[in-house]
Amino acid sequence: MMNIDNSYLYLTCGGYPKDNETWVFFTSVGEVEIKNANSLITRLLPLCNGNKQKREIIKRMEHYLEEGTDLDAFIADLFDMGILSDKFSVYKAWKSYGENPMIFFEEISSQQACRLIKKELPRDETIEKIKTNTPDFYMKGILNKRCSTREFAQEGVLKIEDIAGLFWSAYGVQEEREKIWRYGKEKTYTVPSGGGLYPLVLYLIELKDTQELTRGVYRWNGQALSFEKLKKQGCLDNLESMVTGIDSLEKATGIIVVAADYGRSAVKYSNKAYPLILLEAGHAMQNAYLYCAEKNIGFVELSGFEQKDLSDTLKLNKKLDPVVLGVFGVKKED
Ligand SMILES: Cc1cc2nc3c(=O)[nH]c(=O)nc-3n(C[C@H](O)[C@H](O)[C@H](O)COP(=O)(O)O)c2cc1C
Structure with a gap:
């Protein structure tokens, strides 16, 4: 007990x-x-x-x-x-x-989904309408290009620099900034975090063998900018059966697993830790999307996966829970 x-x-x-x-x-x-x-x-x-x-x-x-x-x-x-x-x-x-499998899941048809998407969100009473023009700014082109890719090119694999850029964008320590706390200076990241507690850990599942990275599971160290291969390696052969939303991982280069130490946020935020972790994982994913848009890399965020199976199969740290995945690879040209 x-x-x-x-x-x-x-x-x-x-x-x-x-x-x-x-x-x-x-x-x-x-x-x-x-x-x-x-x-x-x-x-x-x-x-x-x-x-x-x-x-x-x-x-x-x-x-x-x-x-x-x-x-x-x-x-x-x-x-x-x-x-x-x-x-x-x-x-x-x-x-x-x-968590998946979802206990209250409803399978809706794509017709129902389209109807739902067209349905207006709740309205507010308004009194005035002010038209705006979006200015041109550096990020605009990237934001306009952001998209999900579920099919990757037959040939090619992303280089380690591309993958490092992806992970740094998602959850890297910033190069110059630092936060001054009462008791000292702390590192800052490319994403915000509730209370500056940074409860996320990113893993790389490298699906291909390259010169620098061999097929396997690595833990991203955002401070040292390194991928550290796990001592105990799990089996990567049946990952497709644990993931929904993508038919094949054959052509993908790899997967980002965003995992979290919920307890770390809970020490300060108790019941708010759960939404905070989801928000923070979302920040990391959006940065990953934007990096991929700039670099023309294929990327899709996936929340439909069997958390426990995946974690057990990959032999991820038992104290961390996978929250969301991002599958990436060389983009298939239209
Ligand atoms: C939190 C979140 C979870 C998602 N999970 C899945 C998923 O499990 N499977 C999937 O195919 N796509 C998933 N997506 C991607 C969305 O389907 C995609 O963003 C949406 O269709 C809009 O397409 P776009 O990203 O190309 O604009 C997810 C997106 C978000 C933000």
Whole structure:
């Protein structure tokens, strides 16, 4: 049983009293029914708002407990079932709702998708319309070229300089800037990060053998500007079966895996760590897209992949979770 004594209890999923005896909760692994604890649950849940520690909640509940009720053990069970969490690890629950395979996935037809895309977003009442012209600026040409590529050229493979540029753009340490903190200077990156905590780690899956990089998995070191080959190498042969949105990886040069240490952000941001990590991975990906637009490299961001299978197969660090992938290669000319 995990030690949750100092936890700030937080309800991580919805639920309702089905009848006088049973509560039903919708956890990320399915519905859970709890019997004969309705009045206990009804009193406990409003207290589990992330602001109160377990011991305070137990104290407040003391008067209501029936003889022989072990609230400590009951709370531990709710933790185990994924109904309660600590506010600093609530990201684990939310992450499990968003992981693949998606538990609430709806397959919609491309006709439905097109209808949805055409549908207007919610409108606001406005009083005036001011027309603008976008000025010419250096990035404009690159922003206009940004696109996703899912097919790559038959011939050719990207050189290490191109790949290094891609990784540096996505998550590199800036060359000149540094941030002055009260306790010293810290490095800064090509992307912003909540609290400057930089919780992302990028891996390169090199799919081809080149002079400098052989097929395998490397960890990107954004400070040393180096790719460091993992000691334990996983199997790269079945990656296609774990990835959706791209039919073949045969012609791709490689894949960026953006992985995260959610806990690092959670130390400061608790429940906000989950959206922060997704935002930060998005910043890295957008930089990668822009680099590829400038260099005419094919690139596509993919969130549809089996996180656990991929992580296990590649033997990625167990303390880091893959968030999003970017497949890249030599662009196929139209
Ligand atoms: C967060 C995110 C996740 C994405 N995941 C996938 C994916 O799993 N599979 C896929 O084929 N494309 C994926 N894409 C790419 C989008 O399909 C693509 O950006 C969109 O169709 C618009 O095309 P464009 O990038 O060429 O403008 C993703 C894009 C974003 C921003």
